[in-house]
Amino acid sequence: ITMTSQISFQFNPSFYKKTNPAIIKKCVAKTIKDTTLEAEKRCKEKAPYDTGNLRRSHSSKYSADEGTVHNSANYAVYVITGTYKMPARNYPSEVCKELGGEKYMANRFRKHLRDEGVTK
Numbered sequence: 001i002t003m004t005s006q007i008s009f010q011f012n013p014s015f016y017k018k019t020n021p022a023i024i025k026k027c028v029a030k031t032i033k034d035t036t037l038e039a040e041k042r043c044k045e046k047a048p049y050d051t052g053n054l055r056r057s058h059s060s061k062y063s064a065d066e067g068t069v070h071n072s073a074n075y076a077v078y079v080i081t082g083t084y085k086m087p088a089r090n091y092p093s094e095v096c097k098e099l100g101g102e103k104y105m106a107n108r109f110r111k112h113l114r115d116e117g118v119t120k
Helices: 013-018 021-046 076-081 091-099 105-115
Strands: 058-062 067-071
Touching: 021 058, 021 067, 021 091, 021 105, 067 105
Parallel strands: none
Antiparallel strands: 058 067
16 A cells, blocks of 8 residues: 655746756755655654654665655554544654654745745
8 A cells, every 4th residue: 555645836837947957956966855854854753653663664775866764664554544443643644744743844945945045
């Protein structure tokens, strides 16, 4: 079973005309890395149960184009989607909503643009 919650952002085509594509690509890659690691951290914090196995089972992978957070606990899917005996606790979706509501990716991207000297 594959479950996904996604956060994404897009650029207007005119943005690329005004900036150096190599710097933008570098900033995007850093933003994806930062956001993926923050999502993993928050999933570990929000995961239910105090035993720790569900929390410890989170890991992340990222590239210049995409980042994903995984949970290797064999029962994670049941915690997230629920069963007939247990309600769903979709904490990954909550984390995505939080990050989106905070405009986390946009803020990190702006930070990286400032660090590269593209903006003030």
